[in-house]
Amino acid sequence: MPLYAERPPLPSDDKRWRIVNGTMRKHGYSRNALIETLHTVQSSFGFLDVPAIKFVANSLRVPLSQAYGVVTFYHFFSLKPPGRHTCTICTGTACYIKGSEKLVAETEKLLHIKVGQTTPDGEVSFTTARCVGACGRAPVALLDGELSGQMEAAELKTQLERWTTQ
């Protein structure tokens, strides 16, 4: 029996699954394409849920435990859907020396959530990053993925308020 017959069908009609499938096909459905495929799922859907992990694990014939292990091992993968907006504050050494801790505290106070959480209305997700490599511009925040350097608490506050009051 040909190998592809054993592969699970796409979870839904969602076109994004075809992109995910494309990544796996590019790597010949090899087991070591696990991380690459998970990257594609995350960039297409924004996060990884259990059905998605199951689909990828079954398609690549990787034990579900291994796939789940990989997802939870790497910080880049998220099991929760992100909010409509994302605020990421870099907490690398250069940013730390330049006071990123204060920015984190300020954001937590303003959004009433802790690092790693999303506001109850699903508007803003707040995370920290280990280092985004823009240390020359420290302290750095990524607002909806866009990098802003030499961030000040007041500036951050204005931006966050714009999101929360909309």
Add this chain to the structure above:
Amino acid sequence: MNQEELQQIAAAAHEEREKFDYEVNVCMGTGCLSQHSDQVKAAIEKEAAGCGKRCHVRRTGCMGLCAAGPLVLVEPTETRYGHVHAADAPAIIASLGGEDASKLNPRLDPHLGGYFAGQKHVVLENSGHIDPEKIDEYIGRGGYEALVKALTDMNPASVIEQIMKSGLRGRGGGGYPTGLKWDMVSKVKGPQKYVICNGDEGDPGAFMDRSVLESDPQRVIEGMAIAAYAIGATKGYLYVRAEYPLAVQRLTVALREARRRGFLGNGICETTFNFDIDIRLGAGAFVCGEETALIASIEGKRGTPRPRPPYPAVSGLWGAPTLINNVETFANVAPIIRNGGEWFSGMGTDRSKGTKVFALTGKIQRTGLVEVPMGMTLRHIIFDIGGGVPDGRKFKAVQTGGPSGGCLPEEHLDLSISYDALISAGSMMGSGGMIVMDDTSCMVSVARFFMEFCMTESCGKCVPCRAGTVQMHELLSKICRGEATHRDLDRLTELCEVVGATSLCGLGQTAPNPVLSTLRYFKHEYLAHIDEKRCPAGVCEFSSTEKPVTAEVHA
């Protein structure tokens, strides 16, 4: 592709440049882009189109001085302007052919505080001068000469000999002689060998690799191809952090271009040498900078290290002999082959040759990337190039080597930078982060910061690192809260020794370094926290200084 064809491409690239009298290069690295250098470029382009001068506006990679971004470099006069706004475009274009633009717009200072004097660019020689997505511009500046030379005039053994002669040591932190590593892999027999470029720049506070990958990706590809030829590999992997989207995008383009020009693929340069490179994305795990963990990650597994030996040189990716080098190491290869090993060993100190790129950040006037010859003093880098500590504050310490390194105080400022000198001073070269701290930084908190980093980044495979970092972090937090006793300090020192001696990989083995180095040079700060319940830098907040010490009894 052969020597002649390469020269033809280079000549065509020169001809293309000859069409213009002036070149205006706009930095489009991550740092400058975040300050809208794309708008600056658009404005300059618009201005240049209508000015009647033969002027070429080019997108380039990082120019180094991120503090003064967006940066613009005008050639052939080599004039650099910082903090350029879109509104400054007319002044820059009007100044072409005359005096520098500060006459027309005093805000445009072409001197930038002497940041570039005293630097020596080898790895960064093309950064800021070429468009990173155009392979022909790289060839126009001597690119791929080294690969063609190696493939047509040299055998693998003589390539390795040149690398040995150069004295190049691994730039990822360990400082292992690159030539020896190549020699080792070349001597292992195997049907398939691999070359891996470690671009998992996890050290917080370091961005040399990102900058090289964004500004001059072809240089890394060329270095990898030469390495593959030397050791007999046919397949390469470039492992890059997913946090560097711009670097990934430029690398993808660069690989496509290199294939188009025939520097990757089958029968490269009309020889029997085959080699191709794939990109693998990291997923945010610091431990993947360790070579065996990185290999596990490329294999699609959790990035946990394994005991060595066997070293990757013998049994690496899928059990095959594997060469792993850092981005900056590969970036040094092409110039060494082009100019010969002796040229390279003429720079630097006795046992540390060549130049090193440092990411100068923290409490310093001019933050950015610097490339200096080995042997330069810390004082020269921090005060002459970096401009010293701003706001009239006092220099307190410089941190090198990331979470594996240490903090060096003022009395070590005259230390000449080399792998060995830094280690004997209690720090290390690391990948090249250099974070300056002033008197507002509490050294105990800094040690705690690094310990927290190691604690969360510990992969959990071996007990000393997994449990030890948690305990050390708790002890450091206790000191910061002003609740610690001298016994806690003794226990911390003891744990440092145990974790350092018994951990499986470099992460755990070096995790105590920030604590040990701050204890060595700033013990008085620890004692002030413990004895006087006082933070000399005024950073730590103590819950209540009068609180009596309560002993906890565990049943």
